[in-house]
Structure formats: C-alpha cells, structure tokens
Amino acid sequence: MRSHQVxxxxxxxxxxxxxxxxxxxNDDETTQLAVHNALQMGxxxxxxxxxxxxxxxxxxxxxxxxxxxTVTREDIFVTSKLWGCDHHDPVSAxxxxxxxxxxxxxxxxxxxxxxxxxxxxxxxxxxxEDFDKLLDIESTWxxxxxxxxxxxxxxxxVSNFSSNKILSLLDSAxxxxxxxxxxxxxxxRQAKLREVCGDxxxxxxxxxxxxxPGNAWGSTAVVDHPVIKSIALKHKATPAQVALKWxxxxxxxxxxxxxxxxxxKENIEALDLKLDNQDLLDIDKLExxxxxxxxxxxxxxxxxxxxxEDLWDNEI
Numbered sequence: 001m002r003s004h005q006v007x008x009x010x011x012x013x014x015x016x017x018x019x020x021x022x023x024x025x026n027d028d029e030t031t032q033l034a035v036h037n038a039l040q041m042g043x044x045x046x047x048x049x050x051x052x053x054x055x056x057x058x059x060x061x062x063x064x065x066x067x068x069x070t071v072t073r074e075d076i077f078v079t080s081k082l083w084g085c086d087h088h089d090p091v092s093a094x095x096x097x098x099x100x101x102x103x104x105x106x107x108x109x110x111x112x113x114x115x116x117x118x119x120x121x122x123x124x125x126x127x128x129e130d131f132d133k134l135l136d137i138e139s140t141w142x143x144x145x146x147x148x149x150x151x152x153x154x155x156x157x158v159s160n161f162s163s164n165k166i167l168s169l170l171d172s173a174x175x176x177x178x179x180x181x182x183x184x185x186x187x188x189r190q191a192k193l194r195e196v197c198g199d200x201x202x203x204x205x206x207x208x209x210x211x212x213p214g215n216a217w218g219s220t221a222v223v224d225h226p227v228i229k230s231i232a233l234k235h236k237a238t239p240a241q242v243a244l245k246w247x248x249x250x251x252x253x254x255x256x257x258x259x260x261x262x263x264x265k266e267n268i269e270a271l272d273l274k275l276d277n278q279d280l281l282d283i284d285k286l287e288x289x290x291x292x293x294x295x296x297x298x299x300x301x302x303x304x305x306x307x308x309e310d311l312w313d314n315e316i
Contacts (some may be wrong), residue, residue, distance in 0.1 A: 004271050006253060008178040009201040010155040012107065014077050016248060017268055018045035020207065020257030021054040022215075028057040034259035035061035039070055041268055047181075047207075047255045049081035049112055050097060051124050059101035079108040079181075081159060082144070084117035084126070087135075090143030094152045109153040110181055111140060113160045114311075115297045115304075124296075131302035137165075138172045145175050157181065159207075160294065163196040164313035170200060181205040181255065185222050186246050186283045188290050192315060194250060206247045209254040210240050211291050219291045227286060231279045237270075244270035246283050290316050 005013040019038045021031060031054050035046060039061075046062070048054050058078070065071050078101065086093030094109055116132040144156045157179030158169065170176055180197055184190045184206035197204050212218025222228060223239040232239045244254050244267060256267045293316065298305045305311040 006203055006251070008155055008203050009176060010178040012154050014108070014179075014203070014253060015043075015045035016253040017043065017244075017271065018047045018077070018079065018205075018253060018255040019043045019264070020047045020255040021058060022049070022052045022257055028060070030259060031057035032061040032064075034264070036065070037261055038264060039065050041265055043264070043268060044071070044075055045077040045079070045253075045255075047079045048101075050083040050086070050093065051081075051112065051122065055080065055097055055100035059103060063102050073103075077107045078103065079110065080106050081110045081112035082140075083112055083122060084115045085119050085121040087111075087116040087132070087140040087143075088119065090140065091146050091150065091152070094147045098152060105152055105154060107154045108157060108179060109144065109147055109155070110157045110159045110179065111137075111144065111161075113294070113297060114158075114165050116140070126296060128299050128302050131299070131304075133302060133304060135304050137169055141169060141173055145173075148175060155179070157202075162311075162313040162315050163193050164315075166193075166196060166200070166202065176200055177202055179203045179205050181207055183208050183290060183292050184247060184252060185209050185211050186228060186243050187211065187222050187225065187286055188288055189250075189284070194252070198251075203253065204251075205253045205255060207255045207257075208292060209247050209256060210243050212257075214258070217292055221289070221291070225286065227282055231275070231282065234279075235273060235275070237273050238266055240266055241270040241273050242275065242279070245273040245275050246280065249275060249280060 004016050007013050048058050080097045082090050116135045117126050117130050121130040147153050148156050155178040157177040159181040161180050194204050211222035213220045222243050228239045228242050232242045247254050
C-alpha cells in the first residue's frame with residue numbers, strides 16, 4: 001500500500017484512499033468493527049470530525065490494533081476537523097479531539113467549513129441564531145498554525161473552501177493549507193478548484209467521491225449514470241470503482257464512507273483498475289451538479305452567506 005500515497009506540501013505522505021466515518025446512525029461498536037475490517041483490507045487513512053461523533057470509536061479501534069501490533073501509530077493516517085463552534089479556539093478544540101481519540105497528535109487537522117458558529121453549536125445543522133456573523137478566517141487559521149507549532153497535528157488544511165476562499169486565505173497564512181477536502185466525483189469535477197489548488201501545491205481530497213449514496217442528502221446519480229456503468233462493464237469493474245479511479249487519476253485522494261465489508265473491499269480495489277483516455281474524456285463531458293450544496297449555512301440574516309453563490313463564490 002506504500003505506493004498508494006501522495007506527498008503533501010507540508011512534507012508528509014498521505015494514503016490516497018481513506019475511510020470516511022460520518023454516520024450518526026452507527027453506534028460505536030459498528031464503527032470500531034468497520035475500522036478493524038478496514039485495517040485488515042489495507043486501509044491506513046481514517047477520516048473523522050468532531051461533528052461526526054465517531055472520534056472515540058476510531059480511537060478505540062486504532063488503539064486496539066496498535067496494542068495488538070497489527071499496525072504502528074506511524075502506519076496510520078488520521079484526519080479530523082475543526083467544527084464551526086470552535087473557530088475561536090482551535091487549540092482547545094484539537095486537544096478535545098485528541099482526548100476522544102486517545103492520541104497525542106492527528107496527522108491532518110482541517111477547518112471543516114468556512115462558517116463560524118456560536119460556541120455551543122456542536123450539531124451539523126445550525127439554526128439562524130447559531131451563526132457568528134464575522135467569519136475571521138485569519139484568526140481561525142492563526143489558531144490552526146498554533147496547533148501545528150504545538151505538535152498537536154502534523155499538517156493543517158481546509159474543507160469546503162472555494163478557489164476564492166483559498167486565495168484569500170493564502171494572503172494572510174504563514175503556513176499554506178496542505179489539503180482542501182471537497183465534494184468531487186464524475187458529476188462534480190472541480191476543474192477550476194483543482195487548477196487553483198495545483199498552482200499552490202494544495203492537495204485536493206474528495207469526499208462523497210461516489211455522490212454520497214446511502215446518506216440522507218446523498219444521491220445514486222453517480223453510480224447509476226449510464227456512462228459510468230458502461231465504462232465499468234467494459235473493464236469488468238463496478239461503477240463505484242470507475243468513479244474512484246477517475247478521481248485518483250486526477251491526482252486526488254478519495255475518502256469513501258462505507259461500513260459494508262464487500263463495498264469497502266470493492267472501493268480499495270479501485271486502486272488496481274486502469275481507465276483509458278477515452279473513459280476519462282467521456283467522463284469529462286458529463287453534465288455537472290453539486291449534490292451537497294450546504295444550504296444550511298446560508299440565510300438572509302445571520303450567516304455571512306446570503307445566497308448559495310456567496311458560499312461557493314459562484315463556483316456552483
């Protein structure tokens with residue numbers, strides 16, 4: 001699996017396939033079992049966040065694997081994220097995350113959304129009164145850099161940042177983000193964002209690389225697309241593998257969220273698939289639509305974003 005890594009601008013390497021763990025409906029035991037199974041299949045990158053509620057389960061499962069000498073701490077890559085209610089103090093937020101994980105550091109710490117919420121809002125869908133109107137990304141990022149200086153994480157990055165938000169962050173940042181984790185799949189290809197991030201050696205990591213089927217907000221549009229299905233048929237692969245290999249071929253890492261053992265195996269086997277130029281050209285012609293639009297972060301009164309176009313700086 002060593003070869004399936006990407007070197008980040010902060011100097012460390014990250015496995016290009018990660019297991020996503022966003023799932024409120026899954027209890028700790030289910031999550032721990034999924035991590036255990038994932039390790040057996042060769043997954044080494046685990047993606048969590050404060051707001052997912054899965055940090056303790058991931059921490060327990062990884063601690064057990066380290067104690068059993070299945071893996072060492074250095075073998076695994078753990079990503080977690082700063083929720084909107086913690087923008088005022090990333091250091092204490094990351095300390096809480098580390099306590100839940102039972103770890104001394106995470107490998108990657110991301111600003112989850114460019115949205116600042118009141119300190120008590122630890123749930124994913126904020127109400128109108130929950131927003132802090134002033135998103136001061138400069139001071140949030142200074143806090144993220146402090147996390148890095150203190151050795152609480154090995155790298156820092158962002159999530160759900162448009163090209164414009166990346167550029168304005170770079171104006172004030174001492175340390176550039178290593179990663180921008182965004183929705184990306186064959187029906188939302190992020191060509192402009194990938195170009196801008198590429199110019200600054202910021203790695204684009206894809207969440208919902210299959211369009212989020214199985215999530216309340218998700219869609220089967222990607223895996224059910226006739227073009228994706230026909231490419232899969234041609235290569236004796238599955239539509240999910242085609243979608244993942246497409247993203248990998250663009251130089252991105254894939255965060256896949258399935259706790260189903262067969263699908264977890266299918267997802268990691270996408271690494272072995274070979275797509276040809278015609279496949280990639282056919283995918284590049286597909287009509288685009290963003291599936292997770294982030295409407296919950298937009299309102300007329302308290303959010304800094306009055307419209308969905310404001311949130312994504314018209315990249316939608």
